[in-house]
Amino acid sequence: MSERSENVTEKLMGSIIDTIAENLPKQKSGKFDPGSVSDKVRNKLFGRQNSMHRVLGGGKSADVLLWRNKKISSSVLALATTIWVFFEWIDYHFLTIVSFALVLGMVVQFVWSNFSSMLSGSPSKVPRVELPDELFVNIAVAIGAQVNKFLSFLQDLSCERNLKHFVVAIAGLWAVAVIGSWCNFLTVIYIGFVCAHTLPVLYEKYEDQVDDFLYSLLGLLRDQYQKLDQGVLSKIPKGNMKAKKSE
Known part of the structure; x- marks a missing residue:
C-alpha cells in the first residue's frame, strides 16, 4: 500500500511491456501499420476517445480506481485484502467475525458504562451505534441497478443479431465459469476487485506502450491469418451445394 510497492508494480509492468515489445517482429511495408491506425484513432485502444476517468464513469469511484487519492485507494484495497485473508487464509467465517465484533463492542460499552462514573464522578452517556435505514436502501438500489444493467446488456447481445458479439459474450461467460470452478466465489470477487484497482491505473500510466503493443499484436495476427488463408x-475445395441438390 506504500509508494515503494506502487513503484515496484510500475517497474514490473514496464519491464514486461518492454520485453514483449522488443520480441515482436517489425512490420513490413504494405502490411498492417500500427502508426497509420493510431493516426486515425489517436492511438487509443479500440478507438477510445474519452479519458480513462470518463470510461470508468467519473466521480469518486473512478478517482478510487485510478488512485487519484492514494490514501483512500490504498485503504480500500487493504480492507478488501484483509477481509479476503481472514476468510481464506485464516479460515474465519462470516458469522464468527460478526460475533467477535459484537462481543468486542459489548465489552467496550460495558466497561465505559460501569467505570466512567468511577473515574469522572458522574455517569457519562455511552454512545450508541445505529446504522441509518438509507444505507441499506442505497446498497440494495445500487446492486439492483447493476444487476438489471448486466441482464439488459446480455439480452441486447442476444437480440441484436451480431454473431461476433454473441460469441464473445458466450466465451466470456464460459471463462468466468471455468475460473469459478478453480476457486470459490469470494476469491473470484477479490481477484476482480484487485484487477479493477490495478489494471486501469497501470493502463493509464503506460497507455501508449500498451496501445502500440496491442496494435502490433493485431497486425501479427492479421498477417498470420492471411498466410493461413x-x-x-483458399486451397480447400468448396462443394457445389446446388449440384448436390440436383443429383
Whole structure:
C-alpha cells in the first residue's frame, strides 16, 4: 500500500511491456501499420476517445480506481485484502467475525458504562451505534441497478443479431465459469476487485506502450491469418451445394 510497492508494480509492468515489445517482429511495408491506425484513432485502444476517468464513469469511484487519492485507494484495497485473508487464509467465517465484533463492542460499552462514573464522578452517556435505514436502501438500489444493467446488456447481445458479439459474450461467460470452478466465489470477487484497482491505473500510466503493443499484436495476427488463408484455406475445395441438390 506504500509508494515503494506502487513503484515496484510500475517497474514490473514496464519491464514486461518492454520485453514483449522488443520480441515482436517489425512490420513490413504494405502490411498492417500500427502508426497509420493510431493516426486515425489517436492511438487509443479500440478507438477510445474519452479519458480513462470518463470510461470508468467519473466521480469518486473512478478517482478510487485510478488512485487519484492514494490514501483512500490504498485503504480500500487493504480492507478488501484483509477481509479476503481472514476468510481464506485464516479460515474465519462470516458469522464468527460478526460475533467477535459484537462481543468486542459489548465489552467496550460495558466497561465505559460501569467505570466512567468511577473515574469522572458522574455517569457519562455511552454512545450508541445505529446504522441509518438509507444505507441499506442505497446498497440494495445500487446492486439492483447493476444487476438489471448486466441482464439488459446480455439480452441486447442476444437480440441484436451480431454473431461476433454473441460469441464473445458466450466465451466470456464460459471463462468466468471455468475460473469459478478453480476457486470459490469470494476469491473470484477479490481477484476482480484487485484487477479493477490495478489494471486501469497501470493502463493509464503506460497507455501508449500498451496501445502500440496491442496494435502490433493485431497486425501479427492479421498477417498470420492471411498466410493461413493463402496457404491452406483458399486451397480447400468448396462443394457445389446446388449440384448436390440436383443429383
